[in-house]
Amino acid sequence: KKLPPELRFCEEVLMELRKSKHFEFNGAFLQPVDPVALNIPHYHKIIKKPMDLGTMGSKLQLGEYTSAKDFERDFELIVKNCKTFNGEDHIVYAQALRLQRLFSNEMAK
Ligand SMILES: Cc1ccc(Nc2c(-c3ccc(O)cc3)nc3c(C)cccn23)cc1
Numbered sequence: 792k793k794l795p796p797e798l799r800f801c802e803e804v805l806m807e808l809r810k811s812k813h814f815e816f817n818g819a820f821l822q823p824v825d826p827v828a829l830n831i832p833h834y835h836k837i838i839k840k841p842m843d844l845g846t847m848g849s850k851l852q853l854g855e856y857t858s859a860k861d862f863e864r865d866f867e868l869i870v871k872n873c874k875t876f877n878g879e880d881h882i883v884y885a886q887a888l889r890l891q892r893l894f895s896n897e898m899a900k
Pocket residue numbers: 818819824829830831838872873874876877883
């Protein structure tokens with residue numbers, strides 16, 4: 792199913808964020824946080840609305856976003872969850888901030 796232009800642009804932004812050339816800071820956000828793998832069984836007690844770049848890609852393809860704003864809200868959720876769970880001093884939150892800067896730059900193109 793063809794996406795409207797606004798969401799096709801979002802698809803391009805997502806493709807860029809997921810590129811392996813950004814491996815230094817996108818790795819933790821490519822797929823849903825795995826509480827078992829990371830040994831953080833309490834994760835879903837703290838984070839009620841998990842989000843990740845993979846899920847955003849699926850939602851895009853399934854037509855679950857109605858606008859770029861909708862898409863942006865889910866990205867902000869990734870960063871907010873990361874800050875809430877990891878805290879501001881954690882290296883993974885620093886990675887989230889680098890991802891957010893890349894996101895903002897790509898969305899502004
Ligand atoms: C004991 C402990 C403490 C912190 C973490 N954070 C963390 C997260 C994470 C990302 C987003 C998010 O909303 C929550 C957590 N992803 C990782 C990865 C990929 C490697 C190492 C740590 N990571 C893991 C285990």
